Amino acid sequence: MHVLLPPSETKRTGGGGSFDPADLSRAGDLGPARAEVRRALEEVSADEDLAARALGLGVKNRDEAARNLRLAGSGVLPAIERYTGVLYDAIDIETLDAAARQWVDAHVSVQSALFGLISAADPVPAYRLSAGSRLPGLGAPLKRVWGEAHRGLEWNSLGWVLDLRSKDYAALNPLPPGRGSVLSVVQRGPGGEVRALNHFNKAAKGDLVRRLASSSVPLSGADELIGWGRAHGLELLAGPGDDEFTLVTEIGAPARSR
Template sequence: MLLVLSPAKALDFTPPETLAPLSAPQMSKDVAELAKVTRKLTARELKGLMSLSDNLAALAHERFQAFDPKSPDGLQAAFAFNGDVYMGLQARTLDASALEWAQDHVRILSGLYGVLRPMDVIQPYRLEMGSRVRTRRGSSLYDFWGDRIAKVLNEAAAGHADRTLVNVASGEYFGAVDRRALKLPVLTIRFLEEKDGEARIVSFFAKRARGLMARYAIDNRIDRVDGLKDFDLAGYSYQPSRSSGDEWTFARRQPVPAAA
């Protein structure tokens, strides 16, 4: 079983309190090629591509100018990403054994790096997968990555007894996985909030829940999808009546009890 997450726009490059293993991103040739393109983008172009403020566009431009695909410097991806998903994952609190398990069972999709393992070292960047960056491969990052991401995921799951790809990424990022090239069964997880008789997806809570599910799988060493049905963190529970064979739904009631 392989879980895939989205990255985060927010970053925290503060070193972790304890030493953790380092690994190099696997799609380095593609990263180097894409970095040549992003380095040429102006702050104004980045602002338009990702709907950024002037300050964020300037920061993104500065980071691309400093980006060196050959540099070993940086921080492990699971520690560096600092958005809602990673508030749920809490990777900095994982011990060595848990990080080793995560390295084999968790992947992070990235606009710049393609596919990352948790301990792959990254440099600061911002490049959203939906950006229409023109390269020699096409007019968007989806064109640039083509079937490459799917092939890397196929290889990552090759030795697993259960080769299911568990999609806990956003639609924007999972859209970069070429389903024609993917040779794995896909299970998509969604999280609902129930209030006043209605159930709906709330982005903030759904992102946090995706990280929580990855953390639950890591802590319990769940390597077959059936084990995910017992996920009960933060008040969520599996909803068989709202689920199908390739999409499972978890829901909780709002407001969430303090104990959850």
């Protein structure tokens, strides 16, 4: 199986070495689009006011656009360490043992707005660009540029795909029918009813990835994942549609009175 994650708006700074686009996976297929998006991003980032509008920056984070102007000389970190926030905090990659970390490196990819689909182990710099950003110099929405660039992606090489990406990032590289399943997260209330989650949706997805990495069990479909979840105390349900299933979680649930 292979897990697809969204990136995060926030990113850890620092790292070692220097960034080289040739070090990223799928450099042959995605290299031209990466260069095109990077050029347009650097162009917009050179104007502070334009960058704030295009990248959705506020007063507190306007300085993040400057990261886009020093990509070549900035240090790199593996993507799974670069991204931060609720989902990645739940994975807590630095506390996984060596076997679990190897599983993540081999079975997890991230859908970046700047680099396209990258491996969890790919060395990336800190940057600022989201799926909803508009780059005037690109001449087309990111969705169109990346959709075309990923058209030749060999999905078969990934095996069965567990898609945990948000809608905006999934739109950059849509999962073909029959190649995997999309996961939604709900919470069961005291009366048995379920409701969708927002903030804790990410925490539940990160926790699921951590559990999968820690068990390192080979899974090849939704049925096997549901069975694995049952054995590990997770409630996973088929549906509501084809190629979809649901994780029912207690993460973020209010404490029940005794």
